[in-house]
Amino acid sequence: MSGWFRRLGGIVREAFAAAGSSPIASIATVVMVAGLCVTVLLTTGRTVGAEQAVLGSIDSAGTRAIVVRADASAGLTSSVLDRLSVVDGIEWAGAFGPAHDVTNTDIPDGSKVAARFAFGTHLTSIGIPAAAALPGSTAWGSTLSLAMLGLPDGAGSVTTQSGGDYTVAGHIDVPDWLAFLEPALLVPQAPSDPEPVAVLVVLAERPDLVSAVSAAVQSVLAVDDPTKITITTSETLAQLRALVQGQLGAFGRGLVLLILAVSGLLVAAILTGLVTLRRKDFGRRRALGATRGLIVGILLTQTLALATVGAVLGTGIATVVLAVGGDPLPGLAFTAGIGILAIAVSIVAALIPALVAARRDPIRELRVP
């Protein structure tokens, strides 16, 4: 193993020395790879950033939400959540009972807020603890509802019109797709007997699943009177989202492939020129006992090092330019992906020149004047 590391260390040292001994070719390779990253990020990256901003706007409007509203006579109960638990493609599901007004116990004449019983195991994602203390008698409120109740600290108690009390235990974060419940005051219920449900909210994992998940939700509602049920989805918005994503994505992919192909050819041309200029060097190495694999290894390591420098420089410059220009950033994954792709293209482009260098007849190369 130590011999393997020693050989690897030797290859790395030779690769860096070779890069240093051909400064113009090395700088050209770095500039080419950096240029590739800058070009992609300032064109496709900008498009991706814009695409993500558009999709984010569409998503924030509740593209993936399916809202089921049920009259009291419909017979929808919290047991629907058990049946939904076996349906694929659901990211979040929660059920809410009929609204009943409450006021701050200390301010009986204060503002009224609609409290709802809440059911489901996904409530933790909006800030209600998994094991809520005293289920059925503890409430969590949104910032708006707590402000209306005069409980901005999220602590106190509220009283229902029928005289029952709930202890207010804290804040919840109301996501966009639950905004219609505002001002929201939720009273989580223990998963025991089925309770009446007035609103069921299901979030599909992806916009393209909304239609299928919506159909699955309808099939498991098990209500007494389907005519008393209203289902609201954003299928049109989901289709628009898919269209935006598809068209912008196809444009971006085409452009990236074109830029990568052109850059790969240029890197290959630079390295072919480098190999031609250094044919005597490779001839000497082969004559003195370097294997073909070692020659290929040195050239590829040299390219890897130069391409990495170029990729870091290029992605850094492009990110700064985008940020300074106030353009949306394409995100770390896309930026890193372009950098890695640029390095991979350079390595592939270097492979043929490296193989050519390794297969040359050492004596013929040594005799080059």
Place this chain on the structure above:
Amino acid sequence: MAPLLEARELTFGYEPDVPLLDDWSAVFEAGEVVAITGPSGRGKSTLLYLLGLMLAPTAGQVLVDGEAAQALPDRVRARMRAQEFGFVFQDAALDATRTVLDNVLETALYRGESRSAAIPVAEGLLERFGVQLRAEAKPGQVSGGQAQRIALCRALLGAPQILLADEPTGNLDPASSDVVVDAFHEHAATGATVIVVTHDPTLVARCDRSITL
């Protein structure tokens, strides 16, 4: 016991109908210094490249320790060149972009040897052959004679079993030539074979035997 190096019925030509060597055979034993002489253009350097496994003969074989080298895969022949052979080329063939020390150490990588362990050996060889330069000196800053001695240091670094040298004293003054020829004999005394292509009659006279092409 097989000879260290044997050329058996070698035929070779750079052009198909003009053979430089035709059915040429010779045996090189351990411990001897052999001169190869002859007029220019007779294929002395080419013979050295054939014996050093850098060229493939059109016909015939080169045997190293009794093993037919041409039949071996390229990778194995490359390893053999790095581990069993040492070469001194006529024009020294140094890397002008690297330091003198880096040039001497070059073959350590091909043998898979530790560079740090090879540095004192390389420095000792440079001192022995009178090449005492600044560490960062490059081949472009040395004379032709010094370049030839640096190439000799590179060839001797791995203590090869077979040392092949092409006009190793061509650029040297008589005193330096004597040092080099002494080094050949000392190396042969370790059980190695030294084959020298030369036009220098003084060098030929100091070899154990000579072959004329």
